Amino acid sequence: MIDPIQPFVQMYNSLPPMLQELVRFLYSEPFIKAAIFPGALFSTLLGMFAVWFERKLFARISLRIGPLHVGKVAGILQLIADAIKFLSKERIIPEGVNRPLFVLMPCLALVLSLLLYAFLPFGAGWIIYPSEIGLLLFFLVAALSPVPIVLAGYASRSKYPFIGMSRIALQLFGYEVPLFLALTGVVLSTRTLNLEKIVEAQVRVPLAVAQVIGFVVFMITLLAETERLPFDIPTAEGEIVFGWQTEYSGVYFLMIQLAMFEKVLAFCFLGAVLYLGGWLGPPIPGLPETLSAPFWIILKALILFTLVALLRGVYPRLTIEKVLDLGWKYLIPLAFVNLIITAGTSLVAGALTITF
Amino acid sequence: MTEAQDQERNEIYVYDTGEGLVFSYGPQHPGTGHFRMIVRVLGDTVLEAEPDPGFVHRGEEKMCESKTWITNIPHLERPVILDSAGILYPYCLAVERLMGVEPPPRAKYLRALMAELNRIGSHFYYFALYGVFLGIPTPFLWSFGDREFIVDLVQFIGGQRITHSYFVPGGVRNDAPAKVPAKLVQHFRTWYSEATGRRPSESELTDNFHKYVLHVADFIDSRLDYYWDLMLDNSIFITRTRGVGRLTPEEVASLGAVGVTLRASGLKRDVRVDEPYDAYGEVKFEIPVMVEGDGYARAVIAFREMKESLKIIRQLVEGMPDGPFKLKQHPINIRVPAGEAFARAEAAHGEMAYYIRSDGSDKPYRVRILAPSFRNLIVIPYTTRGKRIADIPVLYWSNNYWPVEWDR
Numbered sequence: 001m002i003d004p005i006q007p008f009v010q011m012y013n014s015l016p017p018m019l020q021e022l023v024r025f026l027y028s029e030p031f032i033k034a035a036i037f038p039g040a041l042f043s044t045l046l047g048m049f050a051v052w053f054e055r056k057l058f059a060r061i062s063l064r065i066g067p068l069h070v071g072k073v074a075g076i077l078q079l080i081a082d083a084i085k086f087l088s089k090e091r092i093i094p095e096g097v098n099r100p101l102f103v104l105m106p107c108l109a110l111v112l113s114l115l116l117y118a119f120l121p122f123g124a125g126w127i128i129y130p131s132e133i134g135l136l137l138f139f140l141v142a143a144l145s146p147v148p149i150v151l152a153g154y155a156s157r158s159k160y161p162f163i164g165m166s167r168i169a170l171q172l173f174g175y176e177v178p179l180f181l182a183l184t185g186v187v188l189s190t191r192t193l194n195l196e197k198i199v200e201a202q203v204r205v206p207l208a209v210a211q212v213i214g215f216v217v218f219m220i221t222l223l224a225e226t227e228r229l230p231f232d233i234p235t236a237e238g239e240i241v242f243g244w245q246t247e248y249s250g251v252y253f254l255m256i257q258l259a260m261f262e263k264v265l266a267f268c269f270l271g272a273v274l275y276l277g278g279w280l281g282p283p284i285p286g287l288p289e290t291l292s293a294p295f296w297i298i299l300k301a302l303i304l305f306t307l308v309a310l311l312r313g314v315y316p317r318l319t320i321e322k323v324l325d326l327g328w329k330y331l332i333p334l335a336f337v338n339l340i341i342t343a344g345t346s347l348v349a350g351a352l353t354i355t356f
Numbered sequence: 357m358t359e360a361q362d363q364e365r366n367e368i369y370v371y372d373t374g375e376g377l378v379f380s381y382g383p384q385h386p387g388t389g390h391f392r393m394i395v396r397v398l399g400d401t402v403l404e405a406e407p408d409p410g411f412v413h414r415g416e417e418k419m420c421e422s423k424t425w426i427t428n429i430p431h432l433e434r435p436v437i438l439d440s441a442g443i444l445y446p447y448c449l450a451v452e453r454l455m456g457v458e459p460p461p462r463a464k465y466l467r468a469l470m471a472e473l474n475r476i477g478s479h480f481y482y483f484a485l486y487g488v489f490l491g492i493p494t495p496f497l498w499s500f501g502d503r504e505f506i507v508d509l510v511q512f513i514g515g516q517r518i519t520h521s522y523f524v525p526g527g528v529r530n531d532a533p534a535k536v537p538a539k540l541v542q543h544f545r546t547w548y549s550e551a552t553g554r555r556p557s558e559s560e561l562t563d564n565f566h567k568y569v570l571h572v573a574d575f576i577d578s579r580l581d582y583y584w585d586l587m588l589d590n591s592i593f594i595t596r597t598r599g600v601g602r603l604t605p606e607e608v609a610s611l612g613a614v615g616v617t618l619r620a621s622g623l624k625r626d627v628r629v630d631e632p633y634d635a636y637g638e639v640k641f642e643i644p645v646m647v648e649g650d651g652y653a654r655a656v657i658a659f660r661e662m663k664e665s666l667k668i669i670r671q672l673v674e675g676m677p678d679g680p681f682k683l684k685q686h687p688i689n690i691r692v693p694a695g696e697a698f699a700r701a702e703a704a705h706g707e708m709a710y711y712i713r714s715d716g717s718d719k720p721y722r723v724r725i726l727a728p729s730f731r732n733l734i735v736i737p738y739t740t741r742g743k744r745i746a747d748i749p750v751l752y753w754s755n756n757y758w759p760v761e762w763d764r
Binding site for chain 2: 063163237316320
């Protein structure tokens with residue numbers, strides 16, 4: 001552990017042993033990783049930045065200015081103002097809802113979305129929970145995330161949330177198959193489930209180049225899994241008011257929105273890790289490796305997020321029929337094609353190494 | 357959509373036992389205005405959709421009987437504030453027919469100019485909400501930015517942005533000014549460079565009224581191509597709207613629909629051409645017609661109507677005669693001889709008609725308004741059978757409704 005500055009050392013030594021242990025905990029690597037970077041604080045701040053960024057981008061597409069007044073620069077603090085507004089609103093729980101489920105499910109959705117960041121590497125060693133099966137863990141948590149959404153729709157006991165709930169069940173469970181098949185292609189070519197090792201395997205060429213089809217399938221399933229336009233069918237405004245979120249307001253709505261954004265960003269980071277070479281990038285002069293690595297992965301994830309956000313201004317929403325058609329008829333066969341190509345190339349590569 | 361799917365849906369409809377989920381589509385709904393549809397669905401299939409209008413009934417027709425001929429004008433335009441000219445036009449024509457007078461030529465041109473400006477503004481609104489209902493907010497924000505200059509022009513000619521009360525029996529309320537304020541030109545200049553990415557040259561922008569109107573028309577014309585790329589050439593927009601709410605020419609004729617719904621089904625009917633009133637006999641334009649009769653065709657018809665309106669505006673501005681803009685200045689009110697008159701005009705939402713009976717006093721005896729939205733309302737229960745929930749916004753909005761108009 002690095003020595004702190006002298007007065008702090010004296011203060012630390014004068015503390016009783018129990019408090020010394022607490023200070024050691026607060027200064028320990030697991031706590032800093034979980035609470036600050038890349039854990040809770042970082043992901044929340046990044047989520048807020050992403051919302052602001054998306055609003056600015058969409059404003060430019062629609063020939064507007066976007067957030068302007070809150071904060072000195074380009075309305076950067078607008079999201080904090082919005083959050084305060086949501087927090088100060090009355091918590092409305094409609095009559096006849098299943099109260100425990102209704103209150104609990106937004107919290108669970110947010111927890112599950114934030115949990116995704118535990119398995120994402122932000123640099124060599126910058127990972128909260130390094131695991132040999134990190135990719136599987138990520139997929140497990142992502143696959144659990146429709147459960148609170150469906151239960152929230154059920155708990156609302158209302159007609160529009162009911163329709164939205166049935167739509168989201170169809171959409172999310174239908175798109176997990178192509179997502180998993182696309183990820184299988186990555187596992188097959190890198191021969192590991194460890195996300196750090198997947199990044200290291202892309203030193204020479206990122207997988208987006210080697211597995212173009214897999215990358216496209218992954219990006220489309222990303223949009224569907226995170227209910228982004230043109231796949232925001234479960235919350236289709238013009239049809240079913242706000243889908244499964246209709247009855248939620250105030251702080252619960254804020255939690256749901258944050259959970260959705262964290263999920264999009266986590267998937268963008270996963271895309272950067274799996275297909276764009278993660279934290280690998282040319283070294284930046286004057287910046288140590290430990291800092292340039294997070295810079296590169298955040299940049300790559302934001303590029304993916306920009307792609308996702310751009311679609312919002314350009315495409316109308318699909319219908320549930322078309323979405324299921326796309327998922328089952330096109331994406332799953334495409335993912336299999338990707339798998340076969342990957343298997344073939346790795347077979348050929350393996351044969352070549354044996355011969356030479 | 358294949359035939360097998362159609363058949364399957366018809367079977368669901370035939371064996372309908374009255375079950376299913378019933379929910380309200382409106383009036384507290386982001387997808388409708390002041391209007392409700394009671395929708396019964398089985399799974400994702402709509403079994404029936406019953407329109408339930410009347411939330412914004414104001415008794416306009418009854419109100420007309422207690423107000424004088426002139427004071428009727430401001431409240432008559434309230435039901436369709438987007439297209440005030442459209443709803444006032446047949447009223448003025450009918451009153452003029454009763455009085456047996458004809459407005460001076462300049463008034464005819466100014467009226468037609470105002471009607472076309474309002475039509476473009478209304479169609480911009482149609483695109484805006486079409487996009488919002490389908491989940492793409494960009495056309496909404498674009499068209500409100502572009503519509504601003506149409507509205508500014510309306511304010512500049514008529515004195516008010518939307519409820520201008522510009523039409524009076526026997527002419528228009530005031531003449532069009534000859535000079536455009538410098539502030540408006542500057543405002544337009546900023547938006548022009550923002551929207552098109554290039555600066556207008558100094559010679560293009562002047563404070564001359566005729567040149568300014570022509571320039572705005574050119575600008576809107578070039579902007580419409582962006583809308584084509586964004587919406588009507590968008591593959592998802594096409595999949596969402598093509599084949600939805602299809603009506604054959606026979607069906608649309610027997611239902612008595614008007615406006616874009618009628619012309620999208622292949623019937624070439626437009627009052628501006630069939631019964632030319634005012635300056636419409638002196639300008640050349642086409643009636644856009646398509647045969648598909650679905651949601652996509654209606655959007656294309658509205659798009660092409662805007663292009664034709666711009667054509668009309670150019671001709672009107674270039675050929676505008678000088679002279680008086682009103683027959684005579686009425687001190688307070690007019691007296692209309694006893695009798696009855698019927699007049700119709702092409703409003704933005706379709707054919708608007710008035711039947712007026714006068715008993716010779718300073719107030720109408722009876723005013724009957726035939727609103728185009730109300731005539732199109734019957735299309736909803738007819739087209740929604742067997743469609744999906746996701747098709748409801750297209751089925752509703754593609755007919756260019758305005759709920760306040762049908763309630764009157």
